[in-house]
Amino acid sequence: MKKKVVALTLALTLAAGLVTGCGNAKKDDNKADSKTITVAASQTPHSEILAEAAKTLKKQGYDLKVTVFDDYVQPNNVVESGEFDANYFQHIPYLESFNKEKGTHLVNAGGIHYEPFGIYPGTKKSLDELEDGDTIAVPNDTTNEARALLLLQDNGIIKLKDGAGLEATVNDIEENPYNVEIVELAAEQVARVAEETSYIVLNGNYALQAGYSVSKDALAYETSDSEAAKTYVNVIAVKEGNENSDKIKALVDVLKSDEIKDFINEKYDGAVIPFEDSDDAETGDAEAADDADETAAAEADTADETAEETDAE
Numbered sequence: 001m002k003k004k005v006v007a008l009t010l011a012l013t014l015a016a017g018l019v020t021g022c023g024n025a026k027k028d029d030n031k032a033d034s035k036t037i038t039v040a041a042s043q044t045p046h047s048e049i050l051a052e053a054a055k056t057l058k059k060q061g062y063d064l065k066v067t068v069f070d071d072y073v074q075p076n077n078v079v080e081s082g083e084f085d086a087n088y089f090q091h092i093p094y095l096e097s098f099n100k101e102k103g104t105h106l107v108n109a110g111g112i113h114y115e116p117f118g119i120y121p122g123t124k125k126s127l128d129e130l131e132d133g134d135t136i137a138v139p140n141d142t143t144n145e146a147r148a149l150l151l152l153q154d155n156g157i158i159k160l161k162d163g164a165g166l167e168a169t170v171n172d173i174e175e176n177p178y179n180v181e182i183v184e185l186a187a188e189q190v191a192r193v194a195e196e197t198s199y200i201v202l203n204g205n206y207a208l209q210a211g212y213s214v215s216k217d218a219l220a221y222e223t224s225d226s227e228a229a230k231t232y233v234n235v236i237a238v239k240e241g242n243e244n245s246d247k248i249k250a251l252v253d254v255l256k257s258d259e260i261k262d263f264i265n266e267k268y269d270g271a272v273i274p275f276e277d278s279d280d281a282e283t284g285d286a287e288a289a290d291d292a293d294e295t296a297a298a299e300a301d302t303a304d305e306t307a308e309e310t311d312a313e
Helices: 010-016 043-059 074-080 092-102 142-154 187-193 204-209 246-255 258-268 278-312
Strands: 036-041 063-068 086-091 106-114 118-121 135-139 173-175 181-185 199-202 234-239
Touching (some): 036 074, 043 086, 043 106, 043 246, 092 234, 106 246, 118 142, 118 204, 135 142, 135 187, 142 199, 181 187, 187 199, 234 246
Parallel strands (some): 036 063, 036 086, 135 181, 135 199
Antiparallel strands (some): 118 199
16 A cells, blocks of 8 residues: 655644654664654554654653554554554554564554544434434454444444454344444545445544544444453554663653643543553552552551640640
8 A cells, every 4th residue: 555644734843843754764763772763653643642742752862753644554564664663553453463464573562542432423413313224334444343343233233243353344243123234444434424324433543533522423432441442552563572672661651651641631532541551550559559558657647646745735
């Protein structure tokens, strides 16, 4: 597939210190000890989050260079080839599927955020309007189609064969009480047929690009406390062996910082949710426990002092 690069605005480039272009990173940029980090990313929300992270990375001495792609293939190819240090656009099931199908050697260097998958209105504005023979557009890549079909099943529109799970396709539809027609399209094309199909099922980033709000526009979506949050976390992907390099660790640490979490929560209003993995949760629990211990100790000291004062009186 031909690579297409979308230039970020000059203002964004100046503010965040990012560079977008044809994707030909300098050879020296990919050395383990280089202070330049090259990342291939989807435009929304990934490149926007990276732009915010670039400010902190700059203070740490790193120059973050981001190239925006509008497909799901080239970002993996350029990391596999060594042209880029990392990419930020995909979830783990897609990464694993890509490795299996293409023979690539990409690994997860850190989970950053989760995007609820949603059913959005097309020519029909409510799921209550669903009628026999309606059309529903879904992404056609393996993992995202399964995710879309599972969401349709959760809302009683279809029923899949037992065990279909994350590999489900339209061939696994066991019951179709409304005789809906599933229209399979490339993920980036789904939002464009909203005026031609009854409903569309969108990836979070394409929903954002199309101007949809999860909280305001989605007719149904995956909840933030669902297992999907762990399954479909969007990750920083690198070529195997590079995940522990200093610059990749620096990139992931900044993206998982409280500052970036706050940025995500404020900017995307529920359409993008910071991912908290088990390590984060354990750290938070440990900090909470430490705080509790300190509070208890302080209260005990106060009680002792009060007792001593009472005895003195």
